[in-house]
């Protein structure tokens with residue numbers, strides 16, 4: 747059994763409030779939301795970090811972005827606006843090492859991030 751929590755969510759071994767599922771990606775609500783709407787979009791296939799992605803992952807990364815936009819529409823925050831973020835490694839604030847696109851919306855978001 748893998749010890750990657752997001753692989754286990756993909757496999758259905760850990761429950762998650764799923765929003766969208768496609769052939770290549772799964773989207774679900776973040777357990778500790780940082781905004782009124784906070785979803786995560788992940789590839790079914792394990793990739794640890796954006797830095798570990800390769801040319802072979804080009805299409806999959808596009809799938810993640812397009813699924814993020816679809817999720818924002820589904821959550822009702824597309825028109826007012828939202829943010830997509832992918833944290834990478836320690837300084838980027840990554841805590842789960844299976845890439846995931848954060849989709850944050852439902853309030854005005856400040857910039858730059860801390």
Ligand code: 5GP
Nearest residue numbers: 751762774775776777778833839840841842
């Ligand atoms: P990171 O810090 O790696 O960019 O983001 C990881 C995100 O995953 C955090 O926002 C955290 O709340 C979320 N998270 C961690 N464990 C779980 C879990 O078991 N289920 C869900 N739905 N979200 C999780």
Ligand code: ZN
Nearest residue numbers: 750753792844
């Ligand atoms: Zn994984």
